[in-house]
Amino acid sequence: MAHANTLTARWAAATDGEPTVLSGAGVWPLLAYLSSAADGVERAELEQAVGMPAASAVDAATELLGLLRSAVGTHAALGLWVHRLLTLHDAWLRTVPADTVEVLAGGDAVDAWVRKHTDGLLDGTSVPIDPDTLLVLATVLTVRTQWREPFLDGSLGIEDGPWAERQFAWLHRWTEDRDRLAVYETVHGQVTVLSVDGVSDITVDLVLGEPDVPAGTVLATAIAAPGAGGPCRLGSQLTVADAPGLRMVSQDAAAKPRLYASVPRFTVSRAHDLLAVGEVFGLCSVARADRQRLPRMSDTPLAVGRACQELTASFTAEGFVAAVSTRFEIALAGGRPTQWRDDVAIGFDRPFGFVVRHRPSGLVLLAGWVTEPDPPLPVREFSRGEDHDF
Incomplete structure (x- = not known):
C-alpha cells in the first residue's frame, strides 16, 4: 500500500493549486497490470512508477483491490473490455480476474458499469471512449462514511x-x-x-x-x-x-x-488527463503509438491511447462520500498492420439449434432449438465492501 501512497503523493506534488481531487489508489492497480504487458524501456518506466518489479506488482494490485473489497466503507471494481478483433496472450490475460473480462462494443457498457459501481455518483464517462480503442482496462472506487461525531x-x-x-x-x-x-x-x-x-x-x-x-x-x-x-x-x-x-x-x-x-462544506469534482503528466505514472514511452509497446499483452502492436480519471468528493455535516473512475484505453500502434485481414465471423442473432454429440462414437446425445435466450446478465462485480453504519 505504501507504493500506491507514494504515487498519490508524487501526483499531488505536481498539482497547481487549482481545485482538484485525485486518487493514486485508482491508478496504481492499472499501472501494475500494464507493467506486466510491457518490455524494455516501457516496462522499466512503469516499474519505476509502481515502485516494484512487474511480476510482484500484479500480485500487489490484486491485494490492493482485495483490501478495498473487504474494508468497511469502500467499494472497488476492476473491468476489462476487449474488442473482438484483438487476441490477447493467455499469460497476460491470466493476470486479470477472469470474471472482469467483457467484449468491447462501444462505450455504453463501460458507462453503465461506472454508474452501477459508483451508485450513480459518476454518470458514466464524460469523455467518450475513442472508437479506435481495442481494449479498456478500468477501476472504480467509492468511499462512504458517516462521522462518529457529526458537525x-x-x-x-x-x-x-x-x-x-x-x-x-x-x-x-x-x-x-x-x-x-x-x-x-x-x-x-x-x-x-x-x-x-x-x-x-x-x-x-x-x-x-x-x-x-x-x-x-x-x-x-x-x-x-x-x-x-x-x-x-x-x-x-x-x-x-x-x-x-x-x-x-x-x-x-x-x-x-x-x-x-x-x-x-465542500464538493470537489475533477477530470484528469493522466497522459498530460505521463512522467508521474511511467506512461511516456508506452503511450507512443509509433510501434508495439505492449508485446506481452498481444501480438497486435498496441500502445496506450488514453488514460484518464474522473472523481467527485463531498464533505458534509453528516459524513464523506467520494467516487473515482480510472481507465486506460489501449489502441493500435504503428498504423494498420499489414498482417490484418478479413476473417469470417458468425453471430447467432435469430432462433438457432444445437446438437450435443459424444465425440468418440458420434452418438447424438440430445438436440434442441433456441427461440428465447437468457436475459442480459447484471454487471459483474469484482468486489463490494459492506458499510452497515452508513
Missing part, C-alpha cells in the same frame, strides 16, 4: 486571507479528544492536520500548510508526514496558536479542555 451547520466571519469577507456553508464541531489535531514539522514548514474519523474504516485528514508553500507541496507533505516519523505536536500539547490555521478561543477555565474545529 453542526453554521457560519463564520473571515477577516483576512484569500477568503476574506466571503460567505460559505460552514461546519463546526468540538471534542475533548484534542489529539485529533496534529502539527508536523517538515522541511516545507509546519503542516496542521485535523483527522476526522468515520464510523467505518475511513478517516479524512483536513490539511493546512504555511501560506507561502505551494498547494501541491503541502498536500504531498501531508500524505507522507504521518508515516515519516518526524517531529510532531498533538493537540493536547498545543498552548499557543503557532501553527497554520490555529487560533485561540476563550472558554470557562472550569470546563474540560476542548478542540474546536470549523471547516466549510
Whole structure:
C-alpha cells in the first residue's frame, strides 16, 4: 500500500493549486497490470512508477483491490473490455480476474458499469471512449462514511486571507479528544492536520500548510508526514496558536479542555488527463503509438491511447462520500498492420439449434432449438465492501 501512497503523493506534488481531487489508489492497480504487458524501456518506466518489479506488482494490485473489497466503507471494481478483433496472450490475460473480462462494443457498457459501481455518483464517462480503442482496462472506487461525531451547520466571519469577507456553508464541531489535531514539522514548514474519523474504516485528514508553500507541496507533505516519523505536536500539547490555521478561543477555565474545529462544506469534482503528466505514472514511452509497446499483452502492436480519471468528493455535516473512475484505453500502434485481414465471423442473432454429440462414437446425445435466450446478465462485480453504519 505504501507504493500506491507514494504515487498519490508524487501526483499531488505536481498539482497547481487549482481545485482538484485525485486518487493514486485508482491508478496504481492499472499501472501494475500494464507493467506486466510491457518490455524494455516501457516496462522499466512503469516499474519505476509502481515502485516494484512487474511480476510482484500484479500480485500487489490484486491485494490492493482485495483490501478495498473487504474494508468497511469502500467499494472497488476492476473491468476489462476487449474488442473482438484483438487476441490477447493467455499469460497476460491470466493476470486479470477472469470474471472482469467483457467484449468491447462501444462505450455504453463501460458507462453503465461506472454508474452501477459508483451508485450513480459518476454518470458514466464524460469523455467518450475513442472508437479506435481495442481494449479498456478500468477501476472504480467509492468511499462512504458517516462521522462518529457529526458537525453542526453554521457560519463564520473571515477577516483576512484569500477568503476574506466571503460567505460559505460552514461546519463546526468540538471534542475533548484534542489529539485529533496534529502539527508536523517538515522541511516545507509546519503542516496542521485535523483527522476526522468515520464510523467505518475511513478517516479524512483536513490539511493546512504555511501560506507561502505551494498547494501541491503541502498536500504531498501531508500524505507522507504521518508515516515519516518526524517531529510532531498533538493537540493536547498545543498552548499557543503557532501553527497554520490555529487560533485561540476563550472558554470557562472550569470546563474540560476542548478542540474546536470549523471547516466549510465542500464538493470537489475533477477530470484528469493522466497522459498530460505521463512522467508521474511511467506512461511516456508506452503511450507512443509509433510501434508495439505492449508485446506481452498481444501480438497486435498496441500502445496506450488514453488514460484518464474522473472523481467527485463531498464533505458534509453528516459524513464523506467520494467516487473515482480510472481507465486506460489501449489502441493500435504503428498504423494498420499489414498482417490484418478479413476473417469470417458468425453471430447467432435469430432462433438457432444445437446438437450435443459424444465425440468418440458420434452418438447424438440430445438436440434442441433456441427461440428465447437468457436475459442480459447484471454487471459483474469484482468486489463490494459492506458499510452497515452508513
